[in-house]
Amino acid sequence: MALDIAPKRLPVPEQSAEERIKNFNDVVIGYSIEEAVAESARCLQCKNAPCIKGCPVSIDIPGFLKAIKEKDLEKSWDIISQYTNLPAVCGRVCPQEKQCEGVCTVGRIKGYEPVSIGKMERFIADWKAEHGSKVAPKVPEQTKGNVAVVGSGPSSLTVAGDLAKMGYKVTVYEALHAAGGVLMYGIPEFRLPKAIVRREIDNIKALGVKIETNVAVGRSVTIEELQSHFDAVYIATGAGTPHFMGVPGTSLNGVYSASEYLTRINLMHGYEFPKYDTPTKESEKVVVVGGGNVAMDAARSALRLGAKSVQVVYRRSLEELPARIEEYHHAVEEGVIFNWLTNPVEYVGSETGNIVGVKCIRMELGEPDASGRRRPQEIKGSEFTIEADTIIEAIGQGPNKVLLSAFQELKLNKKGYIDADPETGQADPEWVFAGGDIVTGAATVILAMGAGKKAAEAIDKYITEKKAAGK
Amino acid sequence: MYKIISKKLVVPKEFDVWVEAPRVARHVKPGQFVIIRTNPQGERVPLTVADYDREKGLIRMIFQTVGKTTAEFADMNVGDCLTDILGPLGTPSEIKNYGTVLMVGGGVGIAALFPIIRALKEAGNKVYTILGGRTKDLVIMKEECEKYSDELLITTDDGSAGKKGVVTDAMVELAERGVKIDQSWAIGPSIMMKFASLKAKELDIPMFVSLNPIMIDGTGMCGGCRVTIHDQIRFACVDGPEFDGWGVNWNEFMNRMRQYKDEEKMSLEKYKAEMGEE
Numbered sequence: 208m209a210l211d212i213a214p215k216r217l218p219v220p221e222q223s224a225e226e227r228i229k230n231f232n233d234v235v236i237g238y239s240i241e242e243a244v245a246e247s248a249r250c251l252q253c254k255n256a257p258c259i260k261g262c263p264v265s266i267d268i269p270g271f272l273k274a275i276k277e278k279d280l281e282k283s284w285d286i287i288s289q290y291t292n293l294p295a296v297c298g299r300v301c302p303q304e305k306q307c308e309g310v311c312t313v314g315r316i317k318g319y320e321p322v323s324i325g326k327m328e329r330f331i332a333d334w335k336a337e338h339g340s341k342v343a344p345k346v347p348e349q350t351k352g353n354v355a356v357v358g359s360g361p362s363s364l365t366v367a368g369d370l371a372k373m374g375y376k377v378t379v380y381e382a383l384h385a386a387g388g389v390l391m392y393g394i395p396e397f398r399l400p401k402a403i404v405r406r407e408i409d410n411i412k413a414l415g416v417k418i419e420t421n422v423a424v425g426r427s428v429t430i431e432e433l434q435s436h437f438d439a440v441y442i443a444t445g446a447g448t449p450h451f452m453g454v455p456g457t458s459l460n461g462v463y464s465a466s467e468y469l470t471r472i473n474l475m476h477g478y479e480f481p482k483y484d485t486p487t488k489e490s491e492k493v494v495v496v497g498g499g500n501v502a503m504d505a506a507r508s509a510l511r512l513g514a515k516s517v518q519v520v521y522r523r524s525l526e527e528l529p530a531r532i533e534e535y536h537h538a539v540e541e542g543v544i545f546n547w548l549t550n551p552v553e554y555v556g557s558e559t560g561n562i563v564g565v566k567c568i569r570m571e572l573g574e575p576d577a578s579g580r581r582r583p584q585e586i587k588g589s590e591f592t593i594e595a596d597t598i599i600e601a602i603g604q605g606p607n608k609v610l611l612s613a614f615q616e617l618k619l620n621k622k623g624y625i626d627a628d629p630e631t632g633q634a635d636p637e638w639v640f641a642g643g644d645i646v647t648g649a650a651t652v653i654l655a656m657g658a659g660k661k662a663a664e665a666i667d668k669y670i671t672e673k674k675a676a677g678k
Numbered sequence: 679m680y681k682i683i684s685k686k687l688v689v690p691k692e693f694d695v696w697v698e699a700p701r702v703a704r705h706v707k708p709g710q711f712v713i714i715r716t717n718p719q720g721e722r723v724p725l726t727v728a729d730y731d732r733e734k735g736l737i738r739m740i741f742q743t744v745g746k747t748t749a750e751f752a753d754m755n756v757g758d759c760l761t762d763i764l765g766p767l768g769t770p771s772e773i774k775n776y777g778t779v780l781m782v783g784g785g786v787g788i789a790a791l792f793p794i795i796r797a798l799k800e801a802g803n804k805v806y807t808i809l810g811g812r813t814k815d816l817v818i819m820k821e822e823c824e825k826y827s828d829e830l831l832i833t834t835d836d837g838s839a840g841k842k843g844v845v846t847d848a849m850v851e852l853a854e855r856g857v858k859i860d861q862s863w864a865i866g867p868s869i870m871m872k873f874a875s876l877k878a879k880e881l882d883i884p885m886f887v888s889l890n891p892i893m894i895d896g897t898g899m900c901g902g903c904r905v906t907i908h909d910q911i912r913f914a915c916v917d918g919p920e921f922d923g924w925g926v927n928w929n930e931f932m933n934r935m936r937q938y939k940d941e942e943k944m945s946l947e948k949y950k951a952e953m954g955e956e
């Protein structure tokens with residue numbers, strides 16, 4: 208098929224690798240208007256628009272791209288903002304290659320790359336914030352009912368924004384001192400600037416949503432209080448409890464969970480110690496265990512904190528790496544070294560209880576396991592040691608427990624996550640809805656948002672019916 | 679929000695404050711703590727809720743100035759507001775009628791022990807309390823603890839109050855008198871809790887200790903507060919802070935408390951310089 212469009216997407220300007228490892232600023236600089244207009248012209252405006260189906264919040268992608276092509280950026284924003292409350296976030300952190308861009312018609316043609324949808328979404332959101340018109344959104348009357356939302360991550364923000372638009376009075380409770388969930392405490396500044404998260408949260412507040420920080424539901428507010436004050440409750444408390452491998456030496460000084468390492472840096476601004484009070488340690492040789500986004504973020508943060516060498520140890524191979532591919536490429540460019548098919552077996556400490564090295568073993572891939580990925584097995588006698596003064600484990604997380612432990616009646620599934628209807632988010636008891644990582648286990652921002660979108664509709668239906676029945 | 683209502687110096691470097699925190703005051707139970715921040719660029723530090731007034735929405739904290747954040751808190755005045763207070767956090771103490779209980783407190787740990795003493799007394803226990811300190815002036819809350827104790831013993835390193843010696847000496851004395859203890863608590867400096875636990879084990883007395891590792895979120899999300907109890911990793915902010923004193927890996931615990939010594943020192947010096955102090 209001969210097409211009248213450029214086969215390759217327009218490369219997006221970025222900070223050079225040498226430059227960016229010295230700062231925490233956004234790695235990607237983003238398209239200019241001219242570049243965005245040129246890239247939008249690569250969209251074929253497919254009638255069946257597979258990209259929309261690939262997007263968990265069903266953004267009208269051809270619609271907003273067409274508006275860019277016609278240089279009507281305000282209109283493009285209006286289209287996007289009908290579907291998502293967090294476009295600047297999704298444009299930056301969605302695993303686009305597995306979502307919208309993964310099914311883009313252009314990308315399926317041999318020799319062609321998909322339209323750069325994520326980068327365009329981000330472009331519009333950033334353009335709107337800097338140059339767009341600043342008309343305050345109409346705050347609908349909050350007469351349809353009262354909804355409490357527990358947690359303030361992307362799933363909660365989506366439910367809250369959508370319900371506010373429908374006319375509900377929404378109160379979001381967040382345990383930490385800042386709203387945003389993982390967007391604030393987990394994903395680093397250089398991938399997702401916190402000012403941008405705050406900006407999108409302010410947009411949601413402008414819809415009339417009330418966000419109360421420093422409230423741990425189950426402790427500061429009881430479940431009974433929630434039930435008596437609200438018509439329904441949405442729970443999206445996330446999968447934030449870090450797992451540890453449990454190898455000998457886990458409690459040596461210098462061994463961190465990625466959650467701690469990243470929380471110190473992002474939420475607490477440890478990279479600006481001592482201007483900010485929370486300390487981080489200077490490290491020379493860092494080893495990161497794991498292969499997901501969290502591992503990439505920890506590794507790249509360690510470089511920016513001044514580490515001389517950062518090595519990732521991953522028990523499978525590049526093919527199975529769960530991280531977004533863009534993050535992997537960025538990590539390689541920045542100098543992160545990858546040890547494939549390797550697993551730690553012991554952390555070695557000094558007499559003073561500090562980490563000095565990690566004993567690893569080589570792995571080989573055996574038969575596929577339940578997840579369909581080939582199961583790594585140890586190769587006997589292949590142990591070797593990597594010198595390290597810092598170890599960061601990023602091997603996964605479990606459900607946040609503060610709420611669950613205070614809410615014994617809430618039905619959980621076998622893995623300890625909330626048992627919720629995948630279509631509506633409704634849980635047991637029926638006045639509770641839930642979504643995001645606390646239902647699915649650690650997943651993605653856009654899936655958490657998708658769950659919030661569906662739940663907002665289901666909550667509206669539930670409350671409307673309940674009120675009609677006079678309950 | 680989080681306004682300081684009253685503040686007094688109890689003993690050198692130890693302050694007793696009441697602060698507005700209605701949600702915490704409404705729900706807090708003995709054994710629980712809060713996480714506070716003193717400024718918008720501040721760190722999150724845990725402090726035990728030493729007392730509360732549910733009607734007025736107030737909580738009481740007793741803290742010792744040891745570094746930057748506690749120094750800054752000490753420099754705040756009545757009418758000033760803390761930036762953040764989150765709580766109540768942690769699993770409450772197991773309050774019930776055990777029969778006879780022994781309560782061992784040292785230093786600023788006495789503040790954390792006090793609400794547990796009171797609750798255990800109110801639950802019908804016979805309460806023996808041992809308070810220890812280096813010297814007379816450092817033994818805080820004597821009258822308050824005494825009020826809810828059947829017997830109060832004091833030990834000081836220099837003999838300026840009570841018996842000369844350490845809290846474990848008083849534990850032995852009670853045992854020698856034939857006092858049979860069903861459950862005990864020890865809250866104070868790590869080294870005191872360690873030796874109290876060892877002694878309790880020797881005397882075959884079950885003992886809870888309240889561990890105070892370095893915390894950040896206080897909600898189970900970072901794993902920085904992990905401690906090893908009977909060879910298992912536990913998170914002190916959600917699984918604790920109280921644990922079976924017999925099972926604590928004390929060396930590891932004390933070592934982890936020292937992780938940021940150099941940075942903490944630098945932070946305090948910087949603060950003092952900014953405040954024009956020595």
Ligand SMILES: Cc1cc2nc3c(=O)[nH]c(=O)nc-3n(C[C@H](O)[C@H](O)[C@H](O)COP(=O)(O)OP(=O)(O)OC[C@H]3O[C@@H](n4cnc5c(N)ncnc54)[C@H](O)[C@@H]3O)c2cc1C
Pocket residue numbers: 300301302357358359360361362363380381382383387388389390393394395422423424425443444445446447469500501504531607609610642643644645649650651652653655
């Ligand atoms: C380091 C890191 C990098 C990641 N990178 C990516 C990426 O590039 N792309 C991507 O799509 N996904 C990424 N993810 C995953 C993604 O961030 C999560 O899937 C998503 O944030 C889940 O959203 P959520 O709304 O379910 O909950 P979270 O974002 O986890 O938010 C839950 C919130 O609830 C609060 N909370 C918990 N308990 C209570 C309580 N009892 N009371 C009040 N509040 C409570 C928590 O403090 C937290 O703020 C990453 C995750 C991490 C950790």
Ligand SMILES: Cc1cc2nc3c(=O)[nH]c(=O)nc-3n(C[C@H](O)[C@H](O)[C@H](O)COP(=O)(O)OP(=O)(O)OC[C@H]3O[C@@H](n4cnc5c(N)ncnc54)[C@H](O)[C@@H]3O)c2cc1C
Pocket residue numbers: 711721722723724725726727740741742743744745746747748749786789790889890891892893894919935936938939942943946
């Ligand atoms: C559950 C719990 C309850 C506590 N209750 C009280 C109390 O009622 N009164 C009281 O005086 N102290 C209490 N502490 C200890 C108090 O949190 C620390 O003294 C305080 O954080 C020191 O902060 P700083 O900046 O002033 O000193 P720094 O100089 O920063 O630290 C001094 C020492 O305190 C410890 N520490 C530092 N940061 C933290 C942190 N974020 N969390 C915990 N410990 C830390 C370290 O061992 C450090 O070496 C409690 C601690 C915990 C975990």
Ligand code: SF4
Pocket residue numbers: 261262263264265266268291297298301302303306307308324325328653
């Ligand atoms: S939200 Fe994610 S999946 Fe949807 S269009 Fe944007 S980048 Fe693609």
Ligand code: SF4
Pocket residue numbers: 249250251252253256257258259268269310311312313322324
């Ligand atoms: S699939 Fe690709 S080309 Fe087709 S409408 Fe969507 S973005 Fe445009």
Ligand code: FES
Pocket residue numbers: 892893894895896897898899900901902903904913914915916
């Ligand atoms: S303080 Fe973070 S898990 Fe306990």
Ligand SMILES: [Mg+2]
Pocket residue numbers: 721745746747942
């Ligand atoms: Mg400090």
